[in-house]
Amino acid sequence: MQTSETIHPDLKQAEAIVEKKWSIGAIQSATYQSDGIYLFKAEHATVMLQPVNDYTVRVKLLLDHALDASSTIAVQKEAFVDVQTELEETELTYRLTLPATTVVLHKANAQIDFYNSNGELISSHEEIYSRSRGEYVCKKRMSPESHIYGLGEKTGFLDKIGEKYDMWNSDVFDPHVPEIECLYVSIPFLIHFEYEKAAYGIFLDNPGRTSFDMRSHQDAYTFQVNSGTIDYYFILGPSLQEVVQRYSQLTGRMDLPPAWAIGYHQSRYSYMNQEEVLTLAKNFKAKNIPCDVIHLDIHYMDEYRVFTFDPVRFPNPRQMIDELKEMGIRIVPIVDPGVKKDPEYAQYQQGIHNDYFCKKIEGELFIGDVWPGASAFPDFTEEEVREWWGEQHRYYTDMGIHGIWNDMNEPAVFNASKTMDLDVVHGNDGSPKTHRELHNLYGMLMSMATQQGLKKQLAGERPFVLTRAGYAGVQKYAATWTGDNRSFWEHLAMSIPMVLNLGLSGQPFAGPDIGGFAHHTTPELLARWTQAGVFFPYSRNHSVLDSIRQEPWVFGEQIEDICRKYIRLRYQFMPYLYTQFYQAHKTGLPIMRPLIMEYPNDRNVYNLCDQFLVGADVLVAPILRPSTETRSVYLPEGEWIDYWSGERHRGGKYILAYAPLDVLPLYIKAGAMIPELLDDNWKPTLNEQGNISIVLYAGAEGSTSSSQWYEDDARTYDYEQGVYNLLETAAKFNKDSIELNCSYHAKELPIQRENLQLTIKSLSYNPKHVIVNTSEHSVTLEESGGSWSYNPDTQELTLQLPNTFIDIELMIK
């Protein structure tokens, strides 16, 4: 416990007199290199400009003037395309013009401004300077109207104005406090947003410690590197969505996960033995609560040796896995990077023998203490080591395991610095660098190794990797959970902006430990957290050793019923959710979105983060406080339909939602089409599941809407070859009729679906006819072999379509 003495008066020294700041100096010459690269040689450094595409320009500071266009593995080589550029010299400036943006360098001091193609100033760059050796700061102007988003995994609210963060992957216990500066994942990417102005992004590609300061200057924010150099990308939107899309184009997009990975996961530190795991699985079955995955935390291993099972606790893992498979449940075991220093242990022997572990420059092995005791750490910066590590996973895949959970990969080490010694020198595939320079890459490279190994071994089946640590681009390799939160209501609330900003930072597949990891959950908190958590992209209940248990049924019938209801609701929404995963894969847009993403002109939503959207059409407003049955919900423009009552609300205002313990305030945008599963029989192959309902929520009179429904086998990579179906619906809502067009944009996945139901909800009138139009003729739905009925009490029109797999145009009147 600290006392007031902590704030010692002597701690405040007079500010050291700063000697002259280092600056780039005046530009002396400009030259064009190959690959679109321009070099501007100044007195103390050279500024390199490299167009990536029409909207994105890289700015790199070459401190010793030598050309070095290398970048980290976060950046996709394929992102660089040919860009038409033109360099123009004026008396005071150089102007590099790209089709969508113009970069202006001031000769006198190498300051840089960015304009859009209309000549509007988008970002004015004050200066790059240094006050102490090895640290370089870039300062950019902002206005009182500025909002900043992104920055990866951080606590606090959605808008990062007034905050200051470091990027240094850290394992800190009890970390989810508002003032923490670094967590497990570091994504040095921010989005600058201003009302009615073009949004832009800054991606600082430096995996050492970097800092972002949106606090110290009222009219500017800064970003700083402590090692290496400033190497950043200016990404022009102009919309927020485009900034995120372009950022993800640069750093990569996620593969589609297997269907089971987006089901509900159950975890505990730890399920201690085979019987406990099987009993747990049987409980899920008996209680009719869907669950796709059970996680095995560190106690499954033989004295924490990775790639082993404890022979006493888990004498027959293969049999356990088979039995679980019968129940439709998969195992995801934890794998940490520390390899136990044990001369009789295969992975340690191989690592030593082949020189795969991290070392100091003098050749001394880096040994750190983690769960297995003294351990060595694979040097994941080397491709050969990644291949070896990936290959070790055959141990798991041979048993039928398709998913791996990477923990402690910051890397966390039990010592004063909490991580690997900074003077370890990583091989880095022929370009050696210290751990200090590469720290934030370690965890991501481990997941990359894991994912690539699994991919090879699973022969076309999709693997699932979950990671705690990561850097920009982590989305290409793994989902992330937000680490060791606690069973606090505040942490439930904070998980929303945290995952929203992860989504804006390119990582769409993320979620917190539902129920809270440390401390003790309460029945009410578990119920509320489960309600919210099932709408997060990644949905896992996890808790720490010795905390009160928090499986869905431990608090008696009422809470169990609530958990069941909402976990099933996730499965019911799965076709919609899966479609959002497809969008994320395709465009990089987040699955879970802040309202500002869809309503950027609405000033009410700029820091709104106690509610969120899933995709564009589902609005979730969880209860975030105990003993609370009402809350205000902001509905943006348009009409919104209360999912439970069907009540229609006009948006652009706050409403008061009534939400007793079993109710999650949930709203669907009028006009939206939500494909739903009619039962929770979500299976890894979609062909097996017959009962889908396309639910159209009647739009406001005079409105039109369009939606998509994507499906593939949810299991293999055939979708990369185009084997998927993409149904697009377009609806026009008139006073007393609806024109609905369902057409397959892609139709390559053979589906034998017994039944495809179309439901129109919130329809205030009983239609007289349902007409099917084809290019040749118009017939009634009945004549074409379908049927329909209207229920005036629920205001629902249910239609059975004649054929479950055709393009169809309907007139309902």
Ligand code: MIG
């Ligand atoms: O020091 O493996 O964040 O999810 O249960 C704790 C044990 C190490 C930290 C992870 C947590 C996991 C735990 N791990």
